Every structure is written in C-alpha cells, then in structure tokens.
Amino acid sequence: MTQPTQHDLAFTHAPIGLVVLENRIIKSANALFAEVFGGTPESYINTPLEALYPSREDYERIGARGLAVMRTTGRYADERIMRRRAGALFWCRVRGQSLTPDAPFRHGVWSFADLSQERPLVALTVREREVAMLTCRGLTSKEIGRELGLSYRTIEVYRARLQEKFGARKLAELVAKLSGMPL
Numbered sequence: 001m002t003q004p005t006q007h008d009l010a011f012t013h014a015p016i017g018l019v020v021l022e023n024r025i026i027k028s029a030n031a032l033f034a035e036v037f038g039g040t041p042e043s044y045i046n047t048p049l050e051a052l053y054p055s056r057e058d059y060e061r062i063g064a065r066g067l068a069v070m071r072t073t074g075r076y077a078d079e080r081i082m083r084r085r086a087g088a089l090f091w092c093r094v095r096g097q098s099l100t101p102d103a104p105f106r107h108g109v110w111s112f113a114d115l116s117q118e119r120p121l122v123a124l125t126v127r128e129r130e131v132a133m134l135t136c137r138g139l140t141s142k143e144i145g146r147e148l149g150l151s152y153r154t155i156e157v158y159r160a161r162l163q164e165k166f167g168a169r170k171l172a173e174l175v176a177k178l179s180g181m182p183l
Contacts, residue, residue: 012041017112021096024049024063024105036092036114038085054083057126063105066096070104079115079136079179081129091115119178122165131158135171136178 004012011018017033019026029044037044037052053059058080066076075097082092093113098104124132127148134144141155148155159171168174 017114019044019110019112021049021108021110022106033112036084036112037082052082052084054081054089055126058129061126061130067104070096070098074098074101074104078133080133081121081124082112089121091119091121124162124165128158128162128165131155132162132178135159135162135175 011028012030014030014032017036018030019033020028026044026047026049029041031041034041034044050056050059053062062078062080066078069076075095077093077095079091079093081089082094083089091114093115094110096108096110098106098108100106100108130148131144134147139147141152141159144150144155145152159174162178163169163171163174166174166177168177
C-alpha cells in the first residue's frame with residue numbers, strides 16, 4: 001500500500017468541505033464535506049451535485065449564473081441554501097475554481113462551508129432566496145431587478161418581505177442577518 005502524499009492528506013483533512021467535480025458530478029469528496037452533507041466521502045463518488053440543491057430549478061438557475069461568471073474569471077462564489085442527504089436545508093458558502101477555463105464546469109475544485117450556526121434558515125420562496133443572495137452580494141434594487149428581469153419596485157417589495165421575515169428594521173440590518181454578521 002502506498003503512503004498518501006501531502007496533497008492527498010491536505011485534501012482529505014482540509015478544515016473545509018472540498019470536492020472535485022467533473023461536469024457537476026462529484027468525483028472526490030473530503031471528510032468535512034461528507035460530515036456537512038451526511039454520509040462518507042466514498043458515498044459521494046459519481047453523485048450529481050443536483051442532489052444537494054433544494055430543487056432542480058435552484059440547481060439550473062445557480063448553475064447558469066455561476067457558469068456566466070466562470071467564463072470570464074474561472075472562479076465563482078456565493079452563499080446559498082443547500083440540502084443535506086437527510087433532506088434538511090441549510091445556508092452554505094460555496095466557492096469554486098475551474099481547472100479547465102475553456103469549459104468551466106468540465107473540471108474544478110469546490111469548497112462548501114456550513115453556515116447554519118451563523119445563519120438560521122428562514123422559509124423563503126425561490127424568488128426571495130434569489131433576492132437575498134443578490135442583496136448579500138451588494139447589488140442595489142435596480143441591479144437585482146435587471147439581473148432577474150423585474151422592476152426595482154418589485155425587488156423593493158421582496159426586500160420588505162425579507163426584512164419582515166428576518167425581523168430587520170433597515171436594509172443594513174437585513175444584510176447583516178443574511179450574511180451572519182454579529183449585530
């Protein structure tokens with residue numbers, strides 16, 4: 001039996017959940033990834049990433065947004081709701097690096113950090129999740145409206161609903177609660 005290399009050890013025991021993806025299919029997962037999502041690292045081999053999203057629509061929408069960004073930068077990062085193997089939803093910080101810039105999803109390394117301790121899950125519609133994600137990225141209502149094909153006034157209605165659901169009096173307080181920052 002061969003000894004694991006330092007790179008193997010670093011991947012396996014990294015203090016963040018890591019996966020190697022090929023065309024959005026998990027080819028390798030580390031121990032912390034399996035701990036966060038449930039199961040063993042080996043149980044994720046050849047698992048479509050779609051299985052860890054709340055819905056197929058979320059998988060497709062976030063994938064399209066990520067692919068557009070990765071085509072120019074080779075990297076993507078966001079905070080989103082994911083689904084554990086047992087079905088529970090939770091907030092997750094996701095970051096990816098493509099190893100094949102000409103086809104960003106062909107081969108890449110992705111990290112997944114469980115944010116459930118800092119950010120409790122509040123029941124949100126798909127559109128509210130989109131607005132929350134884009135608000136956390138610092139986009140204005142007009143910018144979010146352009147990205148989602150909605151009027152800025154509609155985005156303001158969604159933000160008002162989010163403020164109510166999160167018990168935030170102002171937009172800055174909502175952003176703090178969404179991002180898990182202490183108040």
